Amino acid sequence: MNKMTAFLPALGLLATVAACGSSESESQDSETDTDANKKTATAALIALDGTEAAGSSxxxxxxxxxxxxxTITEMNPDTDYTSHLHDSSCEADPPGGEHWLADPEAGMGEDNEIHLHLTTDDSGEATVTTSSPLEADDRVKSIVVHTDAPEGHDHAVAGDRVxxxxxxYD
Known part of the structure; x- marks a missing residue:
């Protein structure tokens, strides 16, 4: 009886440790499921005008x-730029093709596109991060940085792409 009395608390401790282990495993599985629902992509941006300008996204x-x-570097200092996701590769004519639209049937605009607005510092560098409720899909093929258009014009012209x-996709 003495051995049995000593054995029961040890059995209880073993059950507690085992339960903690499975709970931790379930927590890790939950995190993995959340990560599995995320999609990531990168882009190395190159200058379209032959300069040393570059960027990464x-x-x-x-x-x-x-x-x-x-992030953009080697750009004109103290200059405003706008960037968008695009629906074609940089090999297209014009580079990047058209703007990616969350709803292809709707028009261009910040409620149907993902816009990034940035101003370079005095050394021609800038970094910006933006979050949008729009869900970018596999129609996104490139990211393009445009010079800011004059008031009343959009960024659809090929000549403003830098x-x-x-x-x-990872």
């Missing part, structure tokens, strides 16, 4: 939002 898409981080990078 990371795109993260979840069920709730799309987050885009963009950087382009094809999106590579």
């Amino acid at each position: 990371q795109i993260t898409v979840s069920e709730e939002e799309t987050t885009v981080e963009l 950087l382009c990078g094809d999106v590579a």
